Amino acid sequence: MEEKQLYTVSVYTENNIGILNRLSAIFLKRHINIESMTVSKSEIDNVHRFTFVVVMTETLIRKVVGQLEKQIEVIRAFYHTEDEIIYQETALFKVSTEHLYDEEIQNKLKFRRANIVTITERFFVLEVSGLKEDIDRLYDKLKPYGLLQFVRSGRIAITRPKMAISELLQEMN
Amino acid sequence: MNTQTQTVQVTTEEKPTTSKAEKISGSEAVIKCLLAEGVDLLYGYPGGAIMPIYDELYKYQEKLHHVLTRHEQGATHAAQGYARVTGKVGVAMATSGPGATNLVTGIADAQIDSTPMVCITGQVASHLLGSDAFQETDIIGISTPVTKWNYQITKASEIPEIMAKAFYIARSGRPGPVLIDITKDAQFGEVDFSYKKCEKVRSYKAIPELDIDKIKEAADLINSAKKPFIVFGQGVILGEAEKEFKTFIEKTDIPSASTLLGLSALETKHRLNVGLVGMHGNYAPNVLTNECDVLIAIGMRFDDRVTGNLETYAKQAKVIHFDIDPAEIDKNVKTDVAVLGDVKETLAEILPFVTKENHVTWLLEFQKLYDIELEKVINDQLNPTKEGLTMGEVLAGINKETKGDAVIVSDVGQHQMFACRYADFINTRSNITSGGLGTMGFALPASIGAKMGAPNREVIAIIGDGGYQMTIQELGTILQTEVAVKIVVLNNSFLGMVRQWQELFFDRRYASTVMKNPNFVKIAEGYGIEATRVSKREDLTDAIKTMIASENSYFLEVIIEQEGNVFPMIPTGASVSDIRLS
Numbered sequence: 001m002e003e004k005q006l007y008t009v010s011v012y013t014e015n016n017i018g019i020l021n022r023l024s025a026i027f028l029k030r031h032i033n034i035e036s037m038t039v040s041k042s043e044i045d046n047v048h049r050f051t052f053v054v055v056m057t058e059t060l061i062r063k064v065v066g067q068l069e070k071q072i073e074v075i076r077a078f079y080h081t082e083d084e085i086i087y088q089e090t091a092l093f094k095v096s097t098e099h100l101y102d103e104e105i106q107n108k109l110k111f112r113r114a115n116i117v118t119i120t121e122r123f124f125v126l127e128v129s130g131l132k133e134d135i136d137r138l139y140d141k142l143k144p145y146g147l148l149q150f151v152r153s154g155r156i157a158i159t160r161p162k163m164a165i166s167e168l169l170q171e172m173n
Numbered sequence: 174m175n176t177q178t179q180t181v182q183v184t185t186e187e188k189p190t191t192s193k194a195e196k197i198s199g200s201e202a203v204i205k206c207l208l209a210e211g212v213d214l215l216y217g218y219p220g221g222a223i224m225p226i227y228d229e230l231y232k233y234q235e236k237l238h239h240v241l242t243r244h245e246q247g248a249t250h251a252a253q254g255y256a257r258v259t260g261k262v263g264v265a266m267a268t269s270g271p272g273a274t275n276l277v278t279g280i281a282d283a284q285i286d287s288t289p290m291v292c293i294t295g296q297v298a299s300h301l302l303g304s305d306a307f308q309e310t311d312i313i314g315i316s317t318p319v320t321k322w323n324y325q326i327t328k329a330s331e332i333p334e335i336m337a338k339a340f341y342i343a344r345s346g347r348p349g350p351v352l353i354d355i356t357k358d359a360q361f362g363e364v365d366f367s368y369k370k371c372e373k374v375r376s377y378k379a380i381p382e383l384d385i386d387k388i389k390e391a392a393d394l395i396n397s398a399k400k401p402f403i404v405f406g407q408g409v410i411l412g413e414a415e416k417e418f419k420t421f422i423e424k425t426d427i428p429s430a431s432t433l434l435g436l437s438a439l440e441t442k443h444r445l446n447v448g449l450v451g452m453h454g455n456y457a458p459n460v461l462t463n464e465c466d467v468l469i470a471i472g473m474r475f476d477d478r479v480t481g482n483l484e485t486y487a488k489q490a491k492v493i494h495f496d497i498d499p500a501e502i503d504k505n506v507k508t509d510v511a512v513l514g515d516v517k518e519t520l521a522e523i524l525p526f527v528t529k530e531n532h533v534t535w536l537l538e539f540q541k542l543y544d545i546e547l548e549k550v551i552n553d554q555l556n557p558t559k560e561g562l563t564m565g566e567v568l569a570g571i572n573k574e575t576k577g578d579a580v581i582v583s584d585v586g587q588h589q590m591f592a593c594r595y596a597d598f599i600n601t602r603s604n605i606t607s608g609g610l611g612t613m614g615f616a617l618p619a620s621i622g623a624k625m626g627a628p629n630r631e632v633i634a635i636i637g638d639g640g641y642q643m644t645i646q647e648l649g650t651i652l653q654t655e656v657a658v659k660i661v662v663l664n665n666s667f668l669g670m671v672r673q674w675q676e677l678f679f680d681r682r683y684a685s686t687v688m689k690n691p692n693f694v695k696i697a698e699g700y701g702i703e704a705t706r707v708s709k710r711e712d713l714t715d716a717i718k719t720m721i722a723s724e725n726s727y728f729l730e731v732i733i734e735q736e737g738n739v740f741p742m743i744p745t746g747a748s749v750s751d752i753r754l755s
């Protein structure tokens with residue numbers, strides 16, 4: 001059995017209504033769960049970039065990327081393993097202000113592992129960016145304080161190897 | 174009043190200096206786009222949200238003929254039949270809500286069988302979108318997974334560009350269905366109309382670039398092969414590459430078998446045509462798939478009905494795959510050399526690199542296995558001596574009368590397999606069937622479209638008693654349009670293919686496959702169609718002759734033995750080489 005692993009799939013598309021539906025349908029029809037997803041403008045005007053994180057085998061991800069790329073409004077699609085990318089995720093933690101001076105939280109702030117976004121009388125908000133594990137670790141540390149709210153983003157990623165897309169996109173512009 | 178008249182005059186005078194643009198309604202723009210794309214025939218069904226466009230159709234009826242089908246599904250299948258027989262884009266139209274959802278089966282069928290089609294649906298006014306308005310349905314959301322592209326137009330000004338794009342996408346590259354949903358306010362709105370055909374969509378590459386190194390690599394492999402074998406699909410027909418294909422196989426002397434949708438790309442009786450591959454295909458090409466040394470797939474997609482168990486499919490062979498769609502490469506069968514591109518180009522390109530060969534011994538192996546199939550299966554089917562009529566002898570009778578010159582439109586089930594196995598084809602675009610989706614009810618409306626697309630050809634629909642009743646209302650379309658299709662219903666009073674599986678794999682538990690049928694002859698006559706029923710062998714030939722001789726539409730019901738089976742057969746999960754003859 002071929003091993004499954006985490007893949008980061010980057011899809012460059014036109015900025016049109018309904019593309020998300022079209023892309024997610026490809027995952028849906030193969031019964032694949034999307035771990036996380038980020039959508040934003042790319043480095044090129046009117047070109048959007050979807051970043052999906054999925055767990056599957058390489059044989060399958062190649063087929064899926066082929067089918068994603070086949071969609072009319074998809075310009076290019078790529079998949080990368082964890083080693084091939086530099087990525088960040090962001091998380092916000094809302095904690096009761098009574099814990100602000102606890103040692104754990106002060107340590108995090110001291111070593112700049114987290115930033116305070118806001119402090120009110122009732123709560124403060126910590127922000128942390130990093131790898132998935134960094135966020136998981138802080139989550140485990142802060143959970144005992146009673147998290148009032150916790151939210152984490154999908155992944156944003158940049159590749160180590162050169163992306164063949166850049167020239168293509170420049171040409172299209 | 175005066176002021177208004179003046180304004181109009183000023184606009185008219187200014188016209189030559191501005192552009193060719195003229196101010197018209199969105200609805201009229203839709204019609205003008207269709208005309209600009211060379212459409213003169215479309216199928217559809219009116220309703221509230223598409224009434225402005227139908228109003229324009231009324232005005233343009235001299236130039237654009239609209240065929241009122243009896244159900245929107247019929248409109249899509251008719252458009253498919255038209256597209257498959259002509260190579261042009263078929264057009265279907267429906268209103269919002271149920272009109273639009275009724276199109277979905279035909280769209281899905283066109284998607285999986287790569288049929289160029291543009292569907293236009295009306296939609297509620299844009300300010301009502303998302304409010305659960307009367308006959309509102311999210312047809313964009315619903316049709317997304319089964320369309321090559323879809324788009325919702327909410328402003329009249331978008332119409333010319335989007336319609337041009339729709340036709341370009343539907344017909345280019347690997348063809349497919351496109352759905353354009355137009356809100357009612359966009360139909361009523363005004364647009365400065367000027368039409369420019371679309372020739373490029375920046376994010377879409379219709380045809381991959383030809384790679385000469387791959388061509389040479391493929392040629393080397395073909396030249397070194399001792400037992401090369403070709404499986405060709407509809408890509409040859411869609412790419413209009415029948416001539417290039419024939420030249421290529423004749424030079425290389427390679428035995429060639431067809432997929433279900435590839436049928437008629439090469440005439441049935443060509444000496445290198447070794448029949449049909451797949452679940453109910455011929456014995457030789459299935460068995461020898463697992464003995465060839467180089468398997469050359471041309472414009473086909475290794476459907477599971479073709480390959481059987483992939484773990485045991487052509488494992489001994491090097492695989493060369495010619496296809497226009499990069500996503501098909503390695504999807505099901507691992508390819509050694511992928512030759513991407515339009516087969517019309519790639520086959521022409523490879524020709525000088527392949528050597529002239531003679532594979533007489535290898536071809537003889539196909540002949541030997543064919544003889545076994547002839548003796549064990551085919552003879553009993555085509556020239557039966559048992560009491561009940563067989564589907565095979567009906568096909569043999571039709572071949573005799575048409576000499577392979579007819580367009581055969583088949584539905585889905587046993588009769589479809591008999592039609593595809595036994596119909597003779599001498600012309601391309603002559604086999605129209607629902608392959609990938611297996612849509613029962615396809616044939617009757619598709620035959621209407623096919624006959625309208627090829628009015629000078631004999632079009633014969635071959636349908637089972639089950640599928641016939643799924644779209645039987647399209648007899649009304651035949652009545653109204655007087656289209657001269659010949660309908661043959663092979664009636665065994667069973668859902669035959671499911672019954673066959675129940676017999677073979679479910680210990681004859683015939684769950685819901687017995688059909689109590691109406692008097693089909695009376696029904697046809699009720700629609701003004703001349704009709705006959707045949708239940709005796711001695712009456713069959715004359716009945717077929719009468720049907721073919723008729724200049725009008727004609728209905729022939731043949732009572733078939735009840736529990737006949739289609740053989741050979743590759744049971745699900747079995748290897749192609751384990752094909753059963755009984």
